[in-house]
Amino acid sequence: MKRVISLILALLASLVMAQESEELMSYAPRGQAPPGYPGTYAATVRAAEDEGRLVIYATTDEAVARPLIADFNVMYPRINVEYEDLTSTELHHRFVAETQLGSDSADVLWSSAMDLQSSLVGNGYAATYESPESAGLPDWAKWRAQAWATTFEPVAIVYNKTQLAAKLVDDTATLLEHWTTAAHLDVSGAFQGLIGLMNEIKEAKTGMPIDLDWLPGAGTQVTIAGQPRGKPIPGEDFYRALLKIWLGDNPVSGDLKKSLLGS
Numbered sequence: 001m002k003r004v005i006s007l008i009l010a011l012l013a014s015l016v017m018a019q020e021s022e023e024l025m026s027y028a029p030r031g032q033a034p035p036g037y038p039g040t041y042a043a044t045v046r047a048a049e050d051e052g053r054l055v056i057y058a059t060t061d062e063a064v065a066r067p068l069i070a071d072f073n074v075m076y077p078r079i080n081v082e083y084e085d086l087t088s089t090e091l092h093h094r095f096v097a098e099t100q101l102g103s104d105s106a107d108v109l110w111s112s113a114m115d116l117q118s119s120l121v122g123n124g125y126a127a128t129y130e131s132p133e134s135a136g137l138p139d140w141a142k143w144r145a146q147a148w149a150t151t152f153e154p155v156a157i158v159y160n161k162t163q164l165a166a167k168l169v170d171d172t173a174t175l176l177e178h179w180t181t182a183a184h185l186d187v188s189g190a191f192q193g194l195i196g197l198m199n200e201i202k203e204a205k206t207g208m209p210i211d212l213d214w215l216p217g218a219g220t221q222v223t224i225a226g227q228p229r230g231k232p233i234p235g236e237d238f239y240r241a242l243l244k245i246w247l248g249d250n251p252v253s254g255d256l257k258k259s260l261l262g263s
Contacts, residue, residue: 028077037132049078056083057091059111088113092120099125110150121146214239 030049033041048054058065062085069081086094088111098105111117120126128148134142135211141149211223219232220239 030078031076034075034132041132045076049076052078053080053082054108055104055106056081056108056110057086057095057106058083058084058108059088059112060110061085088116092116094209096125117147118143163170212239212242 010068031045033039033045062083065083069083072079072081084106091109091111092113095109096106109117121144126144128145130145131148134145137148207220209225211221213221214236215221215232219234219236220242221232222229
Protein backbone atom coordinates (compact mmCIF):
# COMPACT_ATOMS: atom_id res chain seq x y z
CA MET A 1 0.00 0.00 0.00
CA LYS A 2 2.84 2.38 0.87
CA ARG A 3 4.39 1.72 -2.54
CA VAL A 4 1.12 2.62 -4.28
CA ILE A 5 0.82 5.88 -2.34
CA SER A 6 4.46 6.74 -3.08
CA LEU A 7 3.87 6.01 -6.77
CA ILE A 8 0.81 8.27 -6.86
CA LEU A 9 2.65 11.09 -5.09
CA ALA A 10 5.58 10.76 -7.49
CA LEU A 11 3.19 10.86 -10.46
CA LEU A 12 1.45 13.97 -9.11
CA ALA A 13 4.81 15.66 -8.53
CA SER A 14 5.84 14.88 -12.10
CA LEU A 15 2.61 16.35 -13.46
CA VAL A 16 3.07 19.54 -11.42
CA MET A 17 6.67 19.89 -12.56
CA ALA A 18 5.66 19.33 -16.17
CA GLN A 19 2.93 21.94 -15.91
CA GLU A 20 5.29 24.47 -14.33
CA SER A 21 7.90 23.73 -16.98
CA GLU A 22 5.35 24.25 -19.74
CA GLU A 23 4.25 27.54 -18.20
CA LEU A 24 7.83 28.73 -17.99
CA MET A 25 8.50 27.74 -21.57
CA SER A 26 5.37 29.50 -22.85
CA TYR A 27 5.88 32.66 -20.78
CA ALA A 28 6.59 35.69 -22.94
CA PRO A 29 10.17 36.98 -23.01
CA ARG A 30 10.98 40.34 -21.49
CA GLY A 31 11.10 43.36 -23.75
CA GLN A 32 14.17 45.49 -24.34
CA ALA A 33 14.62 49.25 -24.49
CA PRO A 34 14.50 50.51 -28.10
CA PRO A 35 17.87 50.99 -29.86
CA GLY A 36 19.51 54.28 -28.94
CA TYR A 37 17.66 54.67 -25.64
CA PRO A 38 19.70 55.25 -22.46
CA GLY A 39 20.61 52.18 -20.43
CA THR A 40 18.50 53.40 -17.51
CA TYR A 41 15.37 52.98 -19.66
CA ALA A 42 15.50 49.24 -19.02
CA ALA A 43 14.17 49.94 -15.52
CA THR A 44 11.16 51.71 -17.03
CA VAL A 45 10.45 48.72 -19.28
CA ARG A 46 10.80 46.31 -16.35
CA ALA A 47 8.40 48.34 -14.18
CA ALA A 48 5.84 48.42 -16.99
CA GLU A 49 6.12 44.67 -17.49
CA ASP A 50 5.69 44.04 -13.78
CA GLU A 51 2.50 46.11 -13.88
CA GLY A 52 1.42 44.13 -16.93
CA ARG A 53 -1.07 46.51 -18.54
CA LEU A 54 -1.24 49.75 -20.50
CA VAL A 55 -4.61 51.51 -20.57
CA ILE A 56 -5.26 53.95 -23.42
CA TYR A 57 -8.30 56.20 -23.85
CA ALA A 58 -8.35 57.47 -27.44
CA THR A 59 -10.50 59.21 -30.02
CA THR A 60 -8.60 57.47 -32.81
CA ASP A 61 -10.57 54.51 -34.16
CA GLU A 62 -9.26 51.23 -32.82
CA ALA A 63 -9.09 49.82 -36.34
CA VAL A 64 -6.72 52.61 -37.34
CA ALA A 65 -4.57 52.14 -34.24
CA ARG A 66 -4.48 48.35 -34.44
CA PRO A 67 -1.16 48.11 -36.39
CA LEU A 68 0.47 50.40 -33.83
CA ILE A 69 -0.78 48.25 -30.96
CA ALA A 70 0.39 45.10 -32.74
CA ASP A 71 3.90 46.50 -33.10
CA PHE A 72 3.90 47.43 -29.41
CA ASN A 73 2.86 43.88 -28.49
CA VAL A 74 5.75 42.47 -30.50
CA MET A 75 8.21 44.70 -28.62
CA TYR A 76 6.62 44.20 -25.19
CA PRO A 77 4.64 40.92 -25.13
CA ARG A 78 4.30 40.99 -21.34
CA ILE A 79 2.30 44.23 -21.41
CA ASN A 80 -1.39 43.91 -22.22
CA VAL A 81 -2.77 46.93 -24.08
CA GLU A 82 -6.33 47.92 -23.12
CA TYR A 83 -7.54 50.33 -25.80
CA GLU A 84 -10.83 52.18 -25.41
CA ASP A 85 -12.24 54.12 -28.35
CA LEU A 86 -14.20 57.11 -26.97
CA THR A 87 -15.47 60.52 -28.02
CA SER A 88 -13.30 63.46 -26.98
CA THR A 89 -15.87 64.74 -24.45
CA GLU A 90 -16.42 61.29 -22.95
CA LEU A 91 -12.66 60.69 -22.77
CA HIS A 92 -12.04 63.98 -20.96
CA HIS A 93 -14.82 63.79 -18.38
CA ARG A 94 -14.31 60.09 -17.69
CA PHE A 95 -10.62 60.57 -16.96
CA VAL A 96 -11.24 63.60 -14.72
CA ALA A 97 -13.99 61.81 -12.80
CA GLU A 98 -11.96 58.63 -12.31
CA THR A 99 -8.93 60.60 -11.18
CA GLN A 100 -10.90 62.69 -8.71
CA LEU A 101 -12.52 59.53 -7.28
CA GLY A 102 -9.11 57.89 -6.92
CA SER A 103 -10.05 54.92 -9.12
CA ASP A 104 -8.02 53.30 -11.89
CA SER A 105 -7.92 55.28 -15.12
CA ALA A 106 -5.96 55.59 -18.34
CA ASP A 107 -2.19 55.72 -18.59
CA VAL A 108 -2.35 57.53 -21.93
CA LEU A 109 -4.94 59.98 -23.29
CA TRP A 110 -4.84 60.27 -27.08
CA SER A 111 -7.37 62.86 -28.20
CA SER A 112 -7.97 65.26 -31.07
CA ALA A 113 -9.55 67.82 -28.68
CA MET A 114 -6.53 70.07 -28.18
CA ASP A 115 -8.40 72.48 -25.92
CA LEU A 116 -9.40 69.70 -23.52
CA GLN A 117 -5.94 68.15 -23.59
CA SER A 118 -4.34 71.54 -22.87
CA SER A 119 -6.71 72.10 -19.96
CA LEU A 120 -5.67 68.77 -18.41
CA VAL A 121 -2.02 69.85 -18.58
CA GLY A 122 -2.83 73.29 -17.22
CA ASN A 123 -4.83 71.84 -14.33
CA GLY A 124 -2.10 69.44 -13.23
CA TYR A 125 -3.51 66.14 -14.49
CA ALA A 126 -0.56 65.25 -16.74
CA ALA A 127 2.59 63.47 -15.63
CA THR A 128 5.97 64.74 -16.83
CA TYR A 129 7.74 62.36 -19.19
CA GLU A 130 11.15 63.16 -20.65
CA SER A 131 10.93 61.08 -23.80
CA PRO A 132 14.15 59.94 -25.50
CA GLU A 133 12.31 60.74 -28.76
CA SER A 134 11.90 64.41 -27.80
CA ALA A 135 15.01 65.62 -29.62
CA GLY A 136 13.58 64.42 -32.93
CA LEU A 137 10.33 66.39 -32.57
CA PRO A 138 9.71 70.05 -33.49
CA ASP A 139 9.02 72.49 -30.66
CA TRP A 140 5.33 72.79 -31.57
CA ALA A 141 4.82 69.06 -31.07
CA LYS A 142 5.74 69.02 -27.36
CA TRP A 143 4.54 71.06 -24.42
CA ARG A 144 6.08 70.98 -20.93
CA ALA A 145 7.14 67.35 -21.55
CA GLN A 146 3.52 66.51 -20.70
CA ALA A 147 1.64 66.84 -23.98
CA TRP A 148 2.73 65.52 -27.35
CA ALA A 149 1.27 66.16 -30.80
CA THR A 150 0.77 63.39 -33.34
CA THR A 151 -0.39 63.43 -36.97
CA PHE A 152 -1.91 59.96 -37.15
CA GLU A 153 -5.28 61.25 -38.34
CA PRO A 154 -6.24 64.57 -40.00
CA VAL A 155 -8.10 67.07 -37.80
CA ALA A 156 -10.24 70.00 -38.92
CA ILE A 157 -10.94 73.15 -36.89
CA VAL A 158 -14.63 74.12 -36.83
CA TYR A 159 -15.95 77.46 -35.60
CA ASN A 160 -19.32 79.25 -35.51
CA LYS A 161 -19.51 81.64 -38.49
CA THR A 162 -22.35 83.59 -36.87
CA GLN A 163 -20.14 84.37 -33.89
CA LEU A 164 -16.72 84.77 -35.46
CA ALA A 165 -15.98 86.24 -38.87
CA ALA A 166 -14.07 83.85 -41.10
CA LYS A 167 -11.87 86.70 -42.33
CA LEU A 168 -10.76 87.50 -38.80
CA VAL A 169 -9.79 83.88 -38.08
CA ASP A 170 -8.04 83.28 -41.38
CA ASP A 171 -6.23 86.61 -41.48
CA THR A 172 -4.97 86.40 -37.91
CA ALA A 173 -3.09 83.19 -38.62
CA THR A 174 -2.13 84.24 -42.15
CA LEU A 175 -0.82 87.63 -41.11
CA LEU A 176 1.25 86.21 -38.28
CA GLU A 177 2.80 83.74 -40.69
CA HIS A 178 3.39 86.55 -43.21
CA TRP A 179 5.16 88.85 -40.78
CA THR A 180 7.32 86.15 -39.23
CA THR A 181 8.28 84.70 -42.63
CA ALA A 182 9.08 88.10 -44.12
CA ALA A 183 11.29 88.93 -41.15
CA HIS A 184 12.89 85.46 -41.21
CA LEU A 185 11.74 84.82 -37.65
CA ASP A 186 11.17 81.47 -35.99
CA VAL A 187 8.46 82.10 -33.41
CA SER A 188 6.55 78.83 -33.73
CA GLY A 189 7.46 77.79 -30.19
CA ALA A 190 6.34 81.13 -28.74
CA PHE A 191 3.12 81.07 -30.78
CA GLN A 192 2.28 77.59 -29.50
CA GLY A 193 2.96 78.83 -25.96
CA LEU A 194 0.39 81.60 -26.46
CA ILE A 195 -2.14 79.14 -27.87
CA GLY A 196 -1.63 76.83 -24.89
CA LEU A 197 -2.16 79.72 -22.50
CA MET A 198 -5.33 80.82 -24.26
CA ASN A 199 -6.62 77.24 -24.16
CA GLU A 200 -6.15 77.25 -20.40
CA ILE A 201 -8.23 80.43 -20.19
CA LYS A 202 -10.93 78.60 -22.20
CA GLU A 203 -13.38 81.50 -22.56
CA ALA A 204 -13.20 85.27 -22.97
CA LYS A 205 -16.40 86.88 -21.73
CA THR A 206 -17.77 90.18 -23.00
CA GLY A 207 -16.01 93.08 -21.31
CA MET A 208 -13.13 90.94 -20.06
CA PRO A 209 -9.89 92.99 -20.39
CA ILE A 210 -7.03 90.98 -21.90
CA ASP A 211 -3.64 92.71 -22.08
CA LEU A 212 -0.53 91.57 -23.95
CA ASP A 213 2.35 93.51 -22.41
CA TRP A 214 6.04 93.46 -23.27
CA LEU A 215 8.25 93.06 -20.21
CA PRO A 216 11.89 93.91 -21.03
CA GLY A 217 14.15 90.98 -20.26
CA ALA A 218 11.19 88.66 -19.73
CA GLY A 219 8.82 88.56 -22.71
CA THR A 220 5.14 88.88 -23.59
CA GLN A 221 2.96 88.77 -20.48
CA VAL A 222 -0.73 87.93 -20.79
CA THR A 223 -2.84 89.70 -18.18
CA ILE A 224 -6.57 89.11 -17.68
CA ALA A 225 -8.63 91.46 -15.55
CA GLY A 226 -5.41 92.76 -14.03
CA GLN A 227 -4.11 89.29 -13.10
CA PRO A 228 -0.99 87.89 -14.88
CA ARG A 229 -1.63 84.49 -16.45
CA GLY A 230 1.20 82.06 -17.05
CA LYS A 231 4.85 82.91 -17.48
CA PRO A 232 6.07 85.60 -19.90
CA ILE A 233 6.55 84.24 -23.42
CA PRO A 234 10.15 85.09 -24.43
CA GLY A 235 11.12 86.76 -27.68
CA GLU A 236 10.82 90.43 -28.63
CA ASP A 237 10.44 89.38 -32.27
CA PHE A 238 7.34 87.43 -31.35
CA TYR A 239 5.82 90.44 -29.55
CA ARG A 240 6.46 92.71 -32.53
CA ALA A 241 4.93 90.17 -34.93
CA LEU A 242 1.93 89.87 -32.63
CA LEU A 243 1.37 93.65 -32.60
CA LYS A 244 1.48 93.82 -36.40
CA ILE A 245 -1.62 91.63 -36.57
CA TRP A 246 -3.66 94.56 -35.24
CA LEU A 247 -1.38 97.59 -35.75
CA GLY A 248 0.59 96.72 -38.89
CA ASP A 249 0.13 98.06 -42.41
CA ASN A 250 -2.43 95.34 -43.17
CA PRO A 251 -4.30 94.77 -39.90
CA VAL A 252 -7.14 92.28 -39.51
CA SER A 253 -9.48 95.20 -38.81
CA GLY A 254 -8.91 98.78 -39.88
CA ASP A 255 -11.54 100.07 -37.46
CA LEU A 256 -9.95 98.17 -34.58
CA LYS A 257 -6.54 99.67 -35.44
CA LYS A 258 -8.01 103.17 -35.36
CA SER A 259 -9.65 102.48 -31.99
CA LEU A 260 -6.42 101.11 -30.53
CA LEU A 261 -4.46 104.12 -31.74
CA GLY A 262 -7.17 106.54 -30.64
CA SER A 263 -7.59 107.97 -34.13
